[in-house]
Amino acid sequence: xxxxxxxxxxxxxxxxxxxxxxxxxxxxxxxxxxxxxxxxxxxxxxxxxxxxxxxxxxxxxxxxxxxxxxxxxxxxxxxxxxxxxxxxxxxxxxxxxxxxxxxxxxxxxxxxxxxxxxxxxxxxxxxxxxxxxxxxxxxxxxxxxxxxxxxxxxxxxxxxxxxxxxxxxxxxxxxxxxxxxxxxxxxxxxxxxxxxxxxxxxxxxxxxxxxxxxxxxxxxxxxxxxxxxxxxxxxxxxxxxxxxxxxxxxxxxxxxxxxxxxxxxxxxxxxxxxxxxxxxxxxxxxxxxxxxxxxx
Amino acid sequence: xxxxxxxxxxxxxxxxxxxxxxxxxxxxxxxxxxxxxxxxxxxxxxxxxxxxxxxxxxxxxxxxxxxxxxxxxxxxxxxxxxxxxxxxxxxxxxxxxxxxxxxxxxxxxxxxxxxxxxxxxxxxxxxxxxxxxxxxxxxxxxxxxxxxxxxxxxxxxxxxxxxxxxxxxxxxxxxxxxxxxxxxxxxxxxxxxxxxxxxxxxxxxxxxxxxxxxxxxxxxxxxxxxxxxxxxxxxxxxxxxxxxxxxxxxxxxxxxxxxxxxxxxxxxxxxxxxxxxxxxxxxxxxxxxxxxxxxxxxxxxxxxxxxxxxxxxxxxxxxxxxxxxxxxxxxxxxxxxxxxxxxxxxxxxxxxxxxxxxxxxxxxxxxxxxxxxxxxxxxxxxxxxxxxxxxxxxxxxxxxxxxxxxxxxxxxxxxxxxxxxxxxxxxxxxxxxxxxxxxxxxxxxxxxxxxxxxxxxxxxxxxxxxxxxxxxxxxxxxxxxxxxxxxxxxxxxxxxxxxxxxxxxxxxxxxxxxxxxxxxxxxxxxxxxxxxxxxxxxxxxxxxxxxxxxxxxxxxxxxxxxxxxxxxxxxxxxxxxxxxxxxxxxxxxxxxxxxxxxxxxxxxxxxxxxxxxxxxxxxxxxxxxxxxxxxxxxxxxxxxxxxxxxxxxxxxxxxx
Numbered sequence: 001x002x003x004x005x006x007x008x009x010x011x012x013x014x015x016x017x018x019x020x021x022x023x024x025x026x027x028x029x030x031x032x033x034x035x036x037x038x039x040x041x042x043x044x045x046x047x048x049x050x051x052x053x054x055x056x057x058x059x060x061x062x063x064x065x066x067x068x069x070x071x072x073x074x075x076x077x078x079x080x081x082x083x084x085x086x087x088x089x090x091x092x093x094x095x096x097x098x099x100x101x102x103x104x105x106x107x108x109x110x111x112x113x114x115x116x117x118x119x120x121x122x123x124x125x126x127x128x129x130x131x132x133x134x135x136x137x138x139x140x141x142x143x144x145x146x147x148x149x150x151x152x153x154x155x156x157x158x159x160x161x162x163x164x165x166x167x168x169x170x171x172x173x174x175x176x177x178x179x180x181x182x183x184x185x186x187x188x189x190x191x192x193x194x195x196x197x198x199x200x201x202x203x204x205x206x207x208x209x210x211x212x213x214x215x216x217x218x219x220x221x222x223x224x225x226x227x228x229x230x231x232x233x234x235x236x237x238x239x240x241x242x243x244x245x246x247x248x249x250x251x252x253x254x255x256x257x258x259x260x261x262x263x264x265x266x267x268x269x270x271x272x273x274x275x276x277x278x279x280x281x282x283x284x285x286x287x288x289x290x291x292x293x294x295x296x
Numbered sequence: 297x298x299x300x301x302x303x304x305x306x307x308x309x310x311x312x313x314x315x316x317x318x319x320x321x322x323x324x325x326x327x328x329x330x331x332x333x334x335x336x337x338x339x340x341x342x343x344x345x346x347x348x349x350x351x352x353x354x355x356x357x358x359x360x361x362x363x364x365x366x367x368x369x370x371x372x373x374x375x376x377x378x379x380x381x382x383x384x385x386x387x388x389x390x391x392x393x394x395x396x397x398x399x400x401x402x403x404x405x406x407x408x409x410x411x412x413x414x415x416x417x418x419x420x421x422x423x424x425x426x427x428x429x430x431x432x433x434x435x436x437x438x439x440x441x442x443x444x445x446x447x448x449x450x451x452x453x454x455x456x457x458x459x460x461x462x463x464x465x466x467x468x469x470x471x472x473x474x475x476x477x478x479x480x481x482x483x484x485x486x487x488x489x490x491x492x493x494x495x496x497x498x499x500x501x502x503x504x505x506x507x508x509x510x511x512x513x514x515x516x517x518x519x520x521x522x523x524x525x526x527x528x529x530x531x532x533x534x535x536x537x538x539x540x541x542x543x544x545x546x547x548x549x550x551x552x553x554x555x556x557x558x559x560x561x562x563x564x565x566x567x568x569x570x571x572x573x574x575x576x577x578x579x580x581x582x583x584x585x586x587x588x589x590x591x592x593x594x595x596x597x598x599x600x601x602x603x604x605x606x607x608x609x610x611x612x613x614x615x616x617x618x619x620x621x622x623x624x625x626x627x628x629x630x631x632x633x634x635x636x637x638x639x640x641x642x643x644x645x646x647x648x649x650x651x652x653x654x655x656x657x658x659x660x661x662x663x664x665x666x667x668x669x670x671x672x673x674x675x676x677x678x679x680x681x682x683x684x685x686x687x688x689x690x691x692x693x694x695x696x697x698x699x700x701x702x703x704x705x706x707x708x709x710x711x712x713x714x715x716x717x718x719x720x721x722x723x724x725x726x727x728x729x730x731x732x733x734x735x736x737x738x739x740x741x742x743x744x745x746x747x748x749x750x751x752x753x754x755x756x757x758x759x760x761x762x763x764x765x766x767x768x769x770x771x772x773x774x775x776x777x778x779x780x781x782x783x784x785x786x787x788x789x790x791x792x793x794x795x796x797x798x799x800x801x802x803x804x805x806x807x808x809x810x811x812x813x814x815x816x817x818x819x820x821x822x823x824x825x826x827x828x829x830x831x832x833x834x835x836x837x838x839x840x841x842x843x844x845x846x847x848x849x850x851x852x853x854x855x856x857x858x859x860x861x862x863x864x865x866x867x868x869x870x871x872x873x874x875x876x877x878x879x880x881x882x883x884x885x886x887x888x889x890x891x892x893x894x895x896x897x898x899x900x901x902x903x904x905x906x907x908x909x910x911x912x913x914x915x916x917x918x919x920x921x922x923x924x925x926x927x928x929x930x931x932x933x934x935x936x937x938x939x940x941x942x943x944x945x946x947x948x949x950x951x952x
Binding site: 049051052053054055056057058059060061062065068069071072073075076080090092093094095097098101102104105107108111112114115116117118119120121122123124126127128130131133134135136137138140141142145148149154206207210211212215277288291295 | 661662664665668671672675678679682683684685690694697698701702704713716717720721723724725727728729731732735736738739740742743744745806807809810813814817820821824825828829832835836839840841842843844845846847848849854856858859860864865866867868869872
């Protein structure tokens with residue numbers, strides 16, 4: 001059992017840059033294109049790491065530390081989350097509270113680094129980021145709240161294992177919506193552009209270059225993996241006895257979540273900015289509904 | 297006993313001597329020295345009380361309404377510790393802060409009032425008699441009033457002081473009624489006062505109003521955002537980090553005395569706390585004045601403390617001692633945590649005001665370059681107040697979350713689930729809003745390009761200001777990384793608070809196990825960041841690193857004017873909550889064919905101040921004017937009133 005846990009963490013470190021690649025392939029398939037290779041992000045990371053860096057004279061140490069924080073939080077994030085029936089490496093009771101606030105740390109520094117450049121565009125992104133995050137956070141915590149009420153457990157990994165089938169889809173939907181919001185995907189944000197209309201996450205890292213950008217991109221990939229695992233854990237069927245089989249089922253579920261993100265990005269447009277809060281409140285309501293279903 | 301008495305003697309002697317020490321630099325040396333000595337002694341008294349149980353002192357002489365009774369139990373010891381820490385560091389900081397005023401203000405009087413405030417707070421915490429308590433409470437309110445109006449020549453300061461004076465006395469009125477009803481057989485000694493049943497709930501409501509006014513509960517918070525910005529920064533720190541906590545202490549003490557905790561008290565605190573917290577942080581977010589923002593954020597944190605205590609009360613009342621312990625521990629730990637990071641942030645704001653002569657965030661920017669120590673400590677304080685791991689704010693919120701999540705496991709009744717959901721939604725919302733609020737405060741003030749010439753020239757000042765900020769940062773990090781030890785040390789405090797409640801086998805041990813993991817992960821996070829930083833530095837050694845202007849999408853000459861401002865940063869959220877925040881937007885355009893000057897202003901006014909209190913007080917004022925005919929200016933008439941009153945009292949006594 002222990003070995004599968006390590007395997008999940010190592011797989012996350014190695015395979016997480018593939019998730020955006022798979023999403024892009026799905027999008028290309030829908031658009032009838034050939035698309036970038038699945039491994040594109042590895043090439044990008046390798047290239048970025050080789051490069052030098054340009055720093056704005058306006059910036060201070062905050063701008064320098066922000067990529068490090070993003071990467072470090074991503075690394076610890078994937079150590080905390082379970083995948084299917086495979087528990088997280090650092091699992092303990094109340095770990096989900098730490099997970100939510102850990103991603104808060106990286107958001108804090110990303111936003112400050114954006115403001116550190118003094119660029120109006122990045123300020124706009126930072127402002128929107130904190131606005132959406134403040135609505136995503138209750139949705140996520142309420143979802144976890146429902147999870148914990150349902151399972152009577154105190155840690156993410158035991159929660160997802162002892163979950164009954166009935167409320168799983170509702171909860172999976174709620175957490176999936178939060179995944180899209182927190183990882184700057186369509187319909188909340190368009191990860192492929194940083195044009196003014198979609199200026200949320202991508203625009204905040206506009207001034208980062210070279211290894212810094214590589215750290216940020218890698219950190220975001222790990223974050224996507226962490227949220228993906230959490231969502232996948234809710235759709236992995238229970239009762240798979242062999243640890244390896246269940247880990248395998250977890251990877252399949254994660255692939256399914258990834259493909260779903262790609263499908264959504266292909267068939268939907270980004271929402272108007274003023275509609276985004278409504279969708280997030282919708283996710284909160286979904287969490288609340290599943291909670292009511294549980295405690296009624 | 298020794299440490300406490302010594303601290304009181306030092307503080308009171310200092311407070312008596314200092315008005316004679318003259319205006320200038322002597323007072324500014326003696327004042328902080330007295331305060332620091334007193335703080336060290338009081339800190340020792342507090343720690344001693346927590347470790348060994350403190351003392352119980354009844355004076356041999358007696359007065360009419362009960363004796364001079366002081367008691368320092370672990371709970372009082374804890375608050376003594378918090379007060380001593382904040383006051384000591386504020387005195388250290390205040391020495392540098394007040395230096396420029398040495399020639400224009402009477403610093404002796406100011407320091408004397410500071411020492412008196414310090415001593416009276418200690419007395420409030422230890423008084424074991426209702427009358428003594430109220431006397432100490434009143435000295436505390438008055439000395440802080442004089443400190444608030446220190447810069448009375450500045451516009452708005454006297455008005456702020458006036459608001460504070462009225463608010464605090466209205467609060468005291470409720471406390472007087474409460475103590476009158478609590479007293480038994482003409483004694484107001486805490487050992488004999490009691491209440492039960494619905495009366496206890498009524499008295500609890502009086503306590504929430506009376507103490508809540510001092511603490512800053514909604515809707516009695518209106519004095520905070522007025523008084524804190526008006527006061528000098530070291531006084532704002534003392535008021536915000538220590539003095540408003542005496543309100544929390546009062547609620548706790550009265551609840552313990554009236555115990556056992558009732559479910560209704562828990563619900564009152566949870567609901568008031570949730571509303572206070574959300575409203576506080578929303579209002580903080582919409583401010584442009586740095587210290588006003590911090591004052592509203594104190595309202596928010598008082599809300600979090602109330603949520604924690606409410607959850608604790610509810611847990612004990614519904615026979616779930618684990619939830620009760622977690623709520624109490626979380627709320628109480630947040631008292632200390634808020635004291636640390638809020639004084640840190642007020643110190644930062646004071647240093648900024650020192651350097652730029654303004655508190656308007658729109659006139660700052662880029663201060664990190666000139667003031668790296670203030671900037672760095674402020675950013676860490678901001679992270680701590682956003683409850684980000686691995687800092688101290690996260691620890692107390694974790695305990696409260698943990699408590700509410702524990703009330704979800706298994707079936708513990710819909711009631712406690714409802715409470716848990718309320719707490720979790722409130723805390724999550726407060727957390728998100730706090731992050732928006734403090735990234736705004738830190739980012740707009742310290743990051744980016746300077747918006748004015750003063751901001752560009754800003755420099756650190758003094759030696760003691762950075763030192764006191766550094767000590768506070770160290771404490772914030774310490775509690776974040778060594779929370780199990782801190783919880784262990786505070787064990788007796790929690791025991792005193794919940795004494796008399798059946799605990800069963802409930803303990804904080806499972807939470808401490810989790811906190812151990814939280815600490816490890818936090819330490820791991822710091823280690824990982826440092827490691828990645830070292831690797832990056834080594835890797836970048838042979839790379840080309842260039843300096844350039846910020847990349848403005850091809851626009852090569854960015855100016856500070858196009859930066860996002862505090863208002864524009866907060867605007868989406870403020871508009872989202874405009875029914876609560878009441879932002880007043882004022883757009884002036886030039887209607888001509890070739891418009892030149894535009895101006896846009898947006899301010900959020902306190903909805904309670906402008907839509908509740910102002911109308912209420914104007915009604916009272918006009919009613920009072922109706923009684924004007926009673927007052928003629930004839931002494932004979934007033935003597936007649938006195939005689940009539942005495943006669944009426946005489947008849948009343950004879951009647952019953």
